[in-house]
Amino acid sequence: MKNVLTNTKKGILMVAILATVMGFANEVSIKNFKKDLKATALTIEDVKEGNLLSIKDDHGITLYKEMIKQSGIYTKGFDLTELPDGSYFFELDKEIEIKTIPFTVKSNKVTFNKEKETTIYKPFVREENGLIYISQLALDLEPLKISVHALYYDSSSEIVYKETIKGIQNIERVFKLETGSYKIVFNFNNKELTKYINN
Structure with missing residues (x-):
């Protein structure tokens, strides 16, 4: 009986975690503006005050760091075209997870790769x-x-x-x-x- 209760609790925990993971699937949106505007608008839903947003290069060197000041939806424009050609990523450090959003810069063009986004718990x-x-x-x-x-x-x-x-x-x-x-x-x-x- 004790094993049944323990396994049931673990099952409920895994379902709750998976539901949370699925909830994070659509929390980040990125828009690249064309023509004269070079900014990239980053929008992240469900941030909390104290979360840390960084831009890092592929060697892990931090190029930009910002502490989120307000809970809710975070939106900010970044001019990523000024970065040298190479691979980079946004990193959002939350209470129980770290989400990375990779992008590349080549000839002043910014490309995001949604398939390579990762979440580490x-x-x-x-x-x-x-x-x-x-x-x-x-x-x-x-x-x-x-x-x-x-x-x-x-x-x-x-x-x-x-x-x-x-x-x-x-x-x-x-x-x-x-x-x-x-x-x-x-x-x-x-x-x-x-x-x-x-x-």
Whole structure:
């Protein structure tokens, strides 16, 4: 009976996540203006205050960065034709996901490739009743490295747990940590995310 309830909960969670993913499918629209106007209008639905929008080149170097100041619909014009020929992408860093929108510039012409847009889900951490819950949706079975560091008053730290999780789509871990301060470092998809815990 316990297994049935656990599997039912997991099934409901996966349906909810898939519904959320499908909801994001049409949230970004891009318009290139012709003739005298060189601007590209970027419109993103359902942004939240504090989301980070960046333009990066294909080496990951940040060329532009903006913190979203208002929740709702974000619209802004960019003159991307001034960029040198090459590959670039918009990156929208949200609470639980990072969305990339790739484009190329060639001879002052900007081309977006909708088929190569990606969404990466970030690890999610929550505390409840003295337990630390970690979850991540890894659609492409990408590995997740977790390291938990105990932080001490003299500014030193010690790794108390380390793990690399591979080949799992719905990653879930639960930790019970002794009272204190901790830093949890996640490495995934060539990105690093740090969360601090005080319990």
